[in-house]
Amino acid sequence: MSGIAIICACKVKKQMYKQQKSLRVTSLVTILTNMRKQLYPAIIALFALLSFSGCSRIQDPTVLKSGGSSQSELGFSSGELLPSDIPEDWSNPDSLTERGSEEGISDGRYNGRNMMIGILDPVYYGFDSSAIAAAERVKLQEAADYLINNPARGLLVEGRCDWYGTSEYNLALGDRRAASARDYLITLGVEPGRLETLSKGSLDAVSGLSKIESAVDRRAELIVLE
Numbered sequence: 001m002s003g004i005a006i007i008c009a010c011k012v013k014k015q016m017y018k019q020q021k022s023l024r025v026t027s028l029v030t031i032l033t034n035m036r037k038q039l040y041p042a043i044i045a046l047f048a049l050l051s052f053s054g055c056s057r058i059q060d061p062t063v064l065k066s067g068g069s070s071q072s073e074l075g076f077s078s079g080e081l082l083p084s085d086i087p088e089d090w091s092n093p094d095s096l097t098e099r100g101s102e103e104g105i106s107d108g109r110y111n112g113r114n115m116m117i118g119i120l121d122p123v124y125y126g127f128d129s130s131a132i133a134a135a136e137r138v139k140l141q142e143a144a145d146y147l148i149n150n151p152a153r154g155l156l157v158e159g160r161c162d163w164y165g166t167s168e169y170n171l172a173l174g175d176r177r178a179a180s181a182r183d184y185l186i187t188l189g190v191e192p193g194r195l196e197t198l199s200k201g202s203l204d205a206v207s208g209l210s211k212i213e214s215a216v217d218r219r220a221e222l223i224v225l226e
Contacts, residue, residue, distance in 0.1 A: 174199030
């Protein structure tokens, strides 16, 4: 084969190689273009699905139980009663049971013993609470010291409440307040037999006061018995 023929053959072969390469590139571009067209709707659908899924994770509103909810579940504290919970006679002291006469108080005496008021300071409580604050425990320590130094005398712990709430609720709260003071005195060394408890509830409370003003009624009186 002559040199010219060899050169022509090489050129033809090189040209064919370029054409094949160009065809391969064109085919690849075509394939990628078709794939993009096919994938685009799928990508849009995927984003839509993710968006819907994110919205569905929003917490559903809480459904109340069919039997109703307690006041604490609805955001009311135990002492902040609904209007329907307050009886019509709540503000009339004469309609409340006179607990003192039932518990043995008569003519300034409790079960035959003289009641000495004012010797010991009363213990005050928070609203709708029978817990004894740290500052009030000092008063109970003084009461315990007094009883230890006066072994012939006893103590009547009289629980009282403000005018908020029903008479029944306040009688129970007064019992808890008196009991908490008694139990604390026992931990300080006072013999249980020397301690008496009584609840006056809201019997002597001043009605119409704000929660701050009525703080004076949330107390336990420490009455010495002789």
